[in-house]
Amino acid sequence: MKNYLLTPGPTPVPPEALESMARPIIHHRTPQFQEILKEVEDNLKYVFQTTNPVLIFSSSGTGAMEGAVTSLLSPGDKAIVVRGGKFGERWGELCAAYGIEFIPVDVEWGKSVSPQEIKKILEAEGSRLKAVYVTLCETSTGVTTDIEALAKITKSSEAVLVVDAISALGAVPLKTDEWGIDVVVSGSQKGLMIPPGLAFVSLSEKAWKLAEESTLPKYYFNFKAYKKSIEKNDTPYTPAVNLIMALREVLKLIRKEGIDNLINRHRKNSKAVRDAVKALGLELFAPQAYSEAVTAVMVPEGVDGGKLVKTMRDKYGVAIAGGQSQLKGKIFRIATMGYITEDDLKKGFEVLEIVLAELGYKFEKSAGVKALERGLAS
Amino acid sequence: MKNYLLTPGPTPVPPEALESMARPIIHHRTPQFQEILKEVEDNLKYVFQTTNPVLIFSSSGTGAMEGAVTSLLSPGDKAIVVRGGKFGERWGELCAAYGIEFIPVDVEWGKSVSPQEIKKILEAEGSRLKAVYVTLCETSTGVTTDIEALAKITKSSEAVLVVDAISALGAVPLKTDEWGIDVVVSGSQKGLMIPPGLAFVSLSEKAWKLAEESTLPKYYFNFKAYKKSIEKNDTPYTPAVNLIMALREVLKLIRKEGIDNLINRHRKNSKAVRDAVKALGLELFAPQAYSEAVTAVMVPEGVDGGKLVKTMRDKYGVAIAGGQSQLKGKIFRIATMGYITEDDLKKGFEVLEIVLAELGYKFEKSAGVKALERGLAS
Numbered sequence: 042m043k044n045y046l047l048t049p050g051p052t053p054v055p056p057e058a059l060e061s062m063a064r065p066i067i068h069h070r071t072p073q074f075q076e077i078l079k080e081v082e083d084n085l086k087y088v089f090q091t092t093n094p095v096l097i098f099s100s101s102g103t104g105a106m107e108g109a110v111t112s113l114l115s116p117g118d119k120a121i122v123v124r125g126g127k128f129g130e131r132w133g134e135l136c137a138a139y140g141i142e143f144i145p146v147d148v149e150w151g152k153s154v155s156p157q158e159i160k161k162i163l164e165a166e167g168s169r170l171k172a173v174y175v176t177l178c179e180t181s182t183g184v185t186t187d188i189e190a191l192a193k194i195t196k197s198s199e200a201v202l203v204v205d206a207i208s209a210l211g212a213v214p215l216k217t218d219e220w221g222i223d224v225v226v227s228g229s230q231k232g233l234m235i236p237p238g239l240a241f242v243s244l245s246e247k248a249w250k251l252a253e254e255s256t257l258p259k260y261y262f263n264f265k266a267y268k269k270s271i272e273k274n275d276t277p278y279t280p281a282v283n284l285i286m287a288l289r290e291v292l293k294l295i296r297k298e299g300i301d302n303l304i305n306r307h308r309k310n311s312k313a314v315r316d317a318v319k320a321l322g323l324e325l326f327a328p329q330a331y332s333e334a335v336t337a338v339m340v341p342e343g344v345d346g347g348k349l350v351k352t353m354r355d356k357y358g359v360a361i362a363g364g365q366s367q368l369k370g371k372i373f374r375i376a377t378m379g380y381i382t383e384d385d386l387k388k389g390f391e392v393l394e395i396v397l398a399e400l401g402y403k404f405e406k407s408a409g410v411k412a413l414e415r416g417l418a419s
Numbered sequence: 420m421k422n423y424l425l426t427p428g429p430t431p432v433p434p435e436a437l438e439s440m441a442r443p444i445i446h447h448r449t450p451q452f453q454e455i456l457k458e459v460e461d462n463l464k465y466v467f468q469t470t471n472p473v474l475i476f477s478s479s480g481t482g483a484m485e486g487a488v489t490s491l492l493s494p495g496d497k498a499i500v501v502r503g504g505k506f507g508e509r510w511g512e513l514c515a516a517y518g519i520e521f522i523p524v525d526v527e528w529g530k531s532v533s534p535q536e537i538k539k540i541l542e543a544e545g546s547r548l549k550a551v552y553v554t555l556c557e558t559s560t561g562v563t564t565d566i567e568a569l570a571k572i573t574k575s576s577e578a579v580l581v582v583d584a585i586s587a588l589g590a591v592p593l594k595t596d597e598w599g600i601d602v603v604v605s606g607s608q609k610g611l612m613i614p615p616g617l618a619f620v621s622l623s624e625k626a627w628k629l630a631e632e633s634t635l636p637k638y639y640f641n642f643k644a645y646k647k648s649i650e651k652n653d654t655p656y657t658p659a660v661n662l663i664m665a666l667r668e669v670l671k672l673i674r675k676e677g678i679d680n681l682i683n684r685h686r687k688n689s690k691a692v693r694d695a696v697k698a699l700g701l702e703l704f705a706p707q708a709y710s711e712a713v714t715a716v717m718v719p720e721g722v723d724g725g726k727l728v729k730t731m732r733d734k735y736g737v738a739i740a741g742g743q744s745q746l747k748g749k750i751f752r753i754a755t756m757g758y759i760t761e762d763d764l765k766k767g768f769e770v771l772e773i774v775l776a777e778l779g780y781k782f783e784k785s786a787g788v789k790a791l792e793r794g795l796a797s
Contacts, residue, residue: 099482
């Protein structure tokens, strides 16, 4: 059985990248590897849309998120944490782990934060408020945050805007320098199309100033050490060499396609998915603030959400994601990120229809697949 | 030009492991992946020679070392740090980063720490002394520490023994449970023969007790979260899936060879390397406390150490390592770890002789290669 991966990370890996990982490993403290790291760094800046260095960590995205707390803040600093899903909550957990007092802005899961609410808090708080932690695409709910609006607000404050863009970089618009985003955190296994194990962070000048003064304890995720190294095309600790080889290949693919084409493709594909969902009589979990990287769908009444995901995967080879935490069994999620092709999505909806029918859900046969195809052809 | 890797990490990766990384990625929150993780976990216990869980981190070895400070200790605790090279110093840097007061035991580079010295300090210190941080094989100097003797000493104290076994696990004897070692930290790109990007830690019951009480700040390297997950064949954060696939393959190879055969092979190969070095009239950097994972050799007078390493690599395709920090240009290092075969070592010494001759060093031609071959045949 051929397996299809329509999950919001890991996403399918292009053959060029898979093949590169199977090549004999080279040593990382060599001019040969330095040259590769330089190429990767240049192309990461292109994807991040920044002229600032992009730091590369051997870790999951969570590790780089930890660095975005410990490498920026100092004891006594305060932060705002937007929590509208599992990954927003993680920002709060990270602040708490390091004793950073934070103002939680709790958003109903499936809704997006109001930038005006953040503005009000920033105006009310003094200069102790140093950072606003938000999530670009909340993978657990399929919601997108209006980062452009938030960046306008933080720009005129003393606080930096820190964006978890792990599951959306390269899939939804994110203009780091143009919008004035201070810190962008990302990971390898989503829009960047390679296996998990690498994480990335870019910092604005304003953020680097904060990092210079930061006194929270840190070591492995100390941003300053990585900046010093990357300026010499090096890494402070042994990097995940083969994953960097894979990254090199996908970044070539992204440059070839062009960032605007890439974003447009995700827009079209995710619109087609939403159309297909509606054509099946299903309800979107986030009809307003939907993300173009992952679409969350309400499990219809009478259908067992866990069984839907399991049957699609184990009987038909199509992996989608179920709900997490409070949404377990209530939603399912279909990704449109990275190397997920139109054919993958067609296969996904064919199997979704088969399994929905098996589980007793009533709908017009082929309505989903047809709507998807219309959307993809437009 | 075919490239040979005789460096102390990364080491060559067996084709089975390389090939496994090129297979399409699977999702990590599935019964399929859980089964693989269980197999990997069981085989890691075999290599670690422990019945305790082995935690798996997506990071370089340094990340797991950080965890072995932050997940064990609390503010006010004291530690002993044995510093006889670059990686021993790292333990001290980690303690300092988290405000842990430590007693440095500075050992001349190339020498091994005296267990009696540690015993004296432990007896003199009170119960604030919670951990002794040492390095099994100090990669920067090629020195081995007598862990068995140290474990006997810490066993009757309140302190735990924490061993950085990053560059020696699977290459030199290390009987975790039998010797009573409390914490063993390791990495993927040395004796375990896969690319860098994974790190491992095992903890004894005594160490888990300390971990339960630990209040230093931590998140990504919080051992308790990993223990809870691995008991359910899961990981707290997205793991480096493809590296775990590669790990699965090398662990199969190790089980097939058997841990004792593996250790004996390293013993024989490293002895042959030392014989060959001496036959060339070269001097071992650590003639007494040598490691069987990597051999450090003094650069002979009149030879440029940097040029030796560079010429071997760029002109002849054989990568060995130079010296680090204070040993830069003064030593070179030849690894005998993991998938470095007898043929690789022969090629290495052929090229070493060619380049030594090019750089004007006088020696009996073929003496090194012949001594190596005799050693390997014995």
